[in-house]
Amino acid sequence: MKSTVKKIMPAKAVRIITGKVPQAKLSLSIKVVEVFSRTKFLSSVYYIFNPEFRRETHSVMKGKLEHLKSFQAETSNYYLLRRNIHRLEKGLLMSPRRDIFGASFILETVKCFNYLKDLYPKDEQITWANDVLTEYFAVTVSQKDRDKAERLFQPLEERETNKKPYQRNGDIELRTSIEDLQVLAQHRRSVRWFRPGKVEQEKIDKAMQVAAQAPTACNRQPYYFKIIQNEELLRKAVDIPMGTKGFSHNINNLAIVIGDLSAYPFERDRHLIYIDSSLAVMSFLFALESQQVSSCVLNWPDIAIKEEEVKKQFNLKDSERVIMFIAFGYPNYDEKVAFSQKKELDRLRTFS
Numbered sequence: 522m523k524s525t526v527k528k529i530m531p532a533k534a535v536r537i538i539t540g541k542v543p544q545a546k547l548s549l550s551i552k553v554v555e556v557f558s559r560t561k562f563l564s565s566v567y568y569i570f571n572p573e574f575r576r577e578t579h580s581v582m583k584g585k586l587e588h589l590k591s592f593q594a595e596t597s598n599y600y601l602l603r604r605n606i607h608r609l610e611k612g613l614l615m616s617p618r619r620d621i622f623g624a625s626f627i628l629e630t631v632k633c634f635n636y637l638k639d640l641y642p643k644d645e646q647i648t649w650a651n652d653v654l655t656e657y658f659a660v661t662v663s664q665k666d667r668d669k670a671e672r673l674f675q676p677l678e679e680r681e682t683n684k685k686p687y688q689r690n691g692d693i694e695l696r697t698s699i700e701d702l703q704v705l706a707q708h709r710r711s712v713r714w715f716r717p718g719k720v721e722q723e724k725i726d727k728a729m730q731v732a733a734q735a736p737t738a739c740n741r742q743p744y745y746f747k748i749i750q751n752e753e754l755l756r757k758a759v760d761i762p763m764g765t766k767g768f769s770h771n772i773n774n775l776a777i778v779i780g781d782l783s784a785y786p787f788e789r790d791r792h793l794i795y796i797d798s799s800l801a802v803m804s805f806l807f808a809l810e811s812q813q814v815s816s817c818v819l820n821w822p823d824i825a826i827k828e829e830e831v832k833k834q835f836n837l838k839d840s841e842r843v844i845m846f847i848a849f850g851y852p853n854y855d856e857k858v859a860f861s862q863k864k865e866l867d868r869l870r871t872f873s
C-alpha cells in the first residue's frame with residue numbers, strides 16, 4: 522500500500538494515510554490550521570503558501586478569460602446564447618407576462634445569435650434560439666435596446682420549428698412508474714467486473730440523449746463526455762484515476778466527464794460544472810442500466826500530477842476540469858457487487 526501511494530502522493534499525505542503521523546507533528550498541524558481558520562483573511566493567507574487550490578483558481582481564471590475575450594471580439598459563445606435564450610424563455614412563460622423584459626441583455630443575445638447562426642446554421646440550438654427570439658420580438662412592446670436588437674436580428678429564412686415555451690400534455694401516460702424506477706435504482710449497483718466487449722455506440726448515444734435532458738443552471742450545459750473505447754488509449758487511461766486498482770484490467774469502456782469553466786464570466790458560478798454534470802451522470806447511469814449496461818463511477822481527486830497526466834493525454838484546455846471517470850460495460854453476473862447499505866429515510870431527510 523505504502524509504495525503505491527508513495528508514487529502519487531507527497532510524503533506528508535502518505536504518512537497520514539498509513540497512520541504514521543508523529544503525535545508532535547499532528548499537534549503542530551492542528552495548531553497551524555486552528556490559527557489560519559480563525560478568519561477568512563487568515564485562510565486566504567494560508568492558501569498563498571499551500572498550493573492545493575491553485576489549479577482550481579487557475580482554471581477558473583482561464584475560463585473567465587476565454588469567456589470575456591469572446592465578448593471583446595463580438596464573437597461570443599454557445600454558453601452565453603443558451604443562458605440568455607433561456608432567460609428570455611423564462612420571461613415568455615411568466616404568468617402574467619410582462620410587456621417588456623430582457624432589455625438589459627437582448628442586444629448581446631442577438632449579436633451572439635447572428636454570429637453563431639452563420640457558423641452553425643444547421644444546429645438545433647440555433648433553431649431554438651431563432652424561435653424564442655422571434656416570439657420575444659412578437660410579444661414585447663417597444664423599448665430602446667429591444668428595438669435596436671430587433672433591427673439587428675437576422676432570423677433564419679426557413680422556419681419549420683416552433684421551439685418556444687409550450688404547455689406540456691398533462692394526459693400523457695408516463696410508462697415509468699415509481700415501482701419501475703425503484704427496481705431500476707435498486708438494481709443499479711457500482712459494478713467492477715465486466716464481460717469483455719465494447720458497448721455499441723447506439724446504446725451509448727441513447728444514454729447520452731437521456732443524460733442531455735438533465736437540468737443545468739440557466740441551461741448552460743457546461744460539460745461533455747469523452748468516451749474511450751480504443752484499446753490503446755483505454756489501457757493508458759484506466760489507471761489514471763486511483764480507484765481502479767484490482768479491476769482496471771477488465772474495464773473495456775470508459776467515459777471521462779469534463780467540465781468547461783469558460784461557460785462563466787463570474788467566479789460565483791464555479792461549482793456549476795460539478796453540479797450540472799453530476800445530474801447528467803446519474804441519468805446516464807440509469808439509461809445505461811436500463812439497457813443492461815452497468816457502470817462504476819471513479820473518483821477524481823484533485824491531485825496535480827494526475828491532472829497533468831490527463832490534460833496531456835487528452836489535450837484538455839486550461840479551463841477544462843475532469844469531473845469524474847466512469848467505467849461501464851456488460852456486467853459479469855458471476856461476480857459480486859457491494860451491498861452498499863443506504864441511509865435510513867429518517868437520516869436522509871427532514872420535513873418541516
Ligand SMILES: Cc1cc2nc3c(=O)[nH]c(=O)nc-3n(C[C@H](O)[C@H](O)[C@H](O)COP(=O)(O)O)c2cc1C
Pocket residue numbers: 709710711712713762763764765817818819820821845858859860861
Ligand atoms: C464520486 C464517486 C467516486 C467514486 N469513486 C470510486 C472509485 O474510485 N473506485 C470504485 O471502485 N468505486 C468508486 N465509486 C463507487 C462508490 O464506491 C459506490 O457508488 C458506493 O459505494 C455506493 O455503492 P453503489 O454505487 O453500488 O450504490 C465512486 C462513486 C462516486 C459517486
